Amino acid sequence: MALQEDLNTFMAGVRTQLPAEVLAPVERFYAELDKPDRFPYLLHIGERAPMFTLPDATGKIVSTEALLAKGPLVISFYRGAWCPFCNLELRALQTALPEILALGATLIAISPEKPDYAMPLIERESLAFPVLSDLGNKVARSFGLVYTLEGEARRISLDTFGTDLPKFNGDDSWELPVPATFVLERNGKARLVFFDPEFRNRVDPALILSTLRDLQQACV
Template sequence: MALQDKLDAFKADFEGGRFPLKPTKEALATMHRATAELIASGQAQRAKKAGDVAPEFTPRDPDGKSVSSRDLLAKGPLVLSFYRGVWCPYCNLELQALQEVLPEIAARGASLVAISPQTAPNSRKSQRDNKLSFPILSDVRSEVAEAFGIRFALPADLVALYKAFKNDLPTFNDDPSWVLPMPARYVIGRDGVIAYAEVNPDYTHRPDPSDLLPVLDRLQAVKAA
């Protein structure tokens, strides 16, 4: 099943009240309104895009080891997925889908990392729960997301709803600000230039990981030429 089909099925079950946490009509309206406002803001169109030079970053992995984008790119292209956190079921479905295509990404000489504002213990939990063999790097205070232009502040009514859902972002992220990255996926070539960018302010829509493979094939062809 394609990733978007899984996301659509989850959304239908959640909004249809088929989980223990049954959202009210008011809660759904708040969520839909926040997404519509983020779309209308145009921020996604201002984020880093294909052809731009990617910001350099050196976050830490869940074991506290620094991971440099420059070092990763020295080995080959880099697939970068921005991940909201362990609490987000849509994000977890995406990580699982990326894990499924990881062998094909690696076969094309590329690395895959996720990057998240959450704390290292939460990233370790994400890796265990989703059975990941690629790292989730810590984006402290969402500074890397800001460099890519995808960090945004949650509106007050959505903050109140997250608190009601016990999605306590300041605790998850060890950051008092209620900010998140928009879901985004990038492929960065060894030259540091972004070869592929997908940023969507609607967190319920994600591109299929298979979309990455032709991009990586093109980068391999350019290297071989």
């Protein structure tokens, strides 16, 4: 089953368990995020990505400059270990990891969560790629991905789902990155950009692999 089918199946189960008055305000909030020009600083295909360094769950510093020196780089921004849609995506990326590595690329995942919350996720999902902590969403902001969870959507997120972002992220901003995936060429330019403010939609790993194969062919 493709990743998006898994995500849709999960959401169908959620709809059977939660009343419309809970889901409707959340869906209205994310529909507002999908308006044109809502994310004017989003990194686009062909643009050079900002370089950065971030710590992984063990405190080791990971540098995009060093990773790109080895080959293409796949960057997955996710909301946090509390997000079941993110967990499904990370699980799918882990399944695709051997092929990603075989194509000469590196995979990293980034969230604004503190490392304390990343380590249980890594262990639970048996993730074999770096999971980095972007405290304050500084890197996500440089990619043009950041929004603030507000109003009824914030209240429902906290009261109904127990998503205490200040606790998880270590600040009171209630900021999150739109889940997004970038494939960077060795020169740092974006070859693939998947960005959708509807957080239940994620890139299929097959598209990532297809992009990496195209890059490999171009280098032959």
